[in-house]
Amino acid sequence: MAGVVIGVDPAKRSNTIEVIDSDEHVLFAARFDNSSADYRRMLASVKRWPIRAWAVEGATGDGLNLAQRLVSDGERVVDVPSKLSTQVRAIDTGHGRKNDPTDAHAVAVVGLRTTGLREVSVDDEAVVMRMLSQRRRDLVRSRAKAVNRLHQALMQLIPAGARKKLTIEKAKALLATVRPRDAAGKARRQLAADLIDDVAVLDRKLAAIDKRIAEAVKESATTLTDIVGVGPVTAAAILGEVGDVARFTTADRFAS
DSSP states (O other): OOSEEEEEEEOSSEEEEEEEOTTOOEEEEEEEESSHHHHHHHHHHTTTOSSEEEEEETTTTTTHHHHHHHHHTTOOEEEEOHHHHHHHHHHHHSSOOOOHHHHHHHHHHHHHHOSSOOBOOOOHHHHHHHHHHHHHHHHHHHHHHHHHHHHHHHHHHSTTOOOSSOOHHHHHHHHHTOOOOSHHHHHHHHHHHHHHHHHHHHHHHHHHHHHHHHHHHHHHTOSGGGSTTOOHHHHHHHHHHHOOGGGOSSHHHHHO
16 A cells, blocks of 8 residues: 555544554544544644555444545545454554554554455445435334323323333324313323323334335335335444445354
């Protein structure tokens, strides 16, 4: 690999980098916080080497956000599997335990010496589907909580309560049969009505997100939906997590 290689050990709060040349001489090393200001500082610190490549450990995992940001800014980035950097650490230090400076160096060496590493590209489609799928999961969880609270409220108003698979229409019909006269009963009825409104809002949001997911899956031209039982929601969840399937060298690695 021509020029210098910048090894990156990504973490939640900071990124440790080390710049090495073709002879593995360390030219620069530093740690930068995960902030916009430090990201700009990190880019500025390596501008002195116009021919450079970034080797990011776990560019599809912990290093995903950083790798995508670098690629979007025109940087060349390769994905370093943690297994390879662990092997280099073990050779250099006699053990495979993580240590920020040592790990960044190991990642850089792997990026320099290993051929066939996957080059990271802007993965807009997968990112969009991952965000939409996460948003849908959040809405589903919120709806389940709201329905559970609605069940509890109806149990306090109606002796038999409400059956499973409660819908807005069923809840409204049940609530219409109750006309409490005491203050507590009236308050419970109003609470149930408010919860029905909450569920209705969440149902509208789920319908909207399902439409956006269906559009995103259609634009991706995936053939996953040709499989019986795989709809747009399932396809988006798979594509959002997998990203570029070419990063798996074999079907077994993909399965694991």
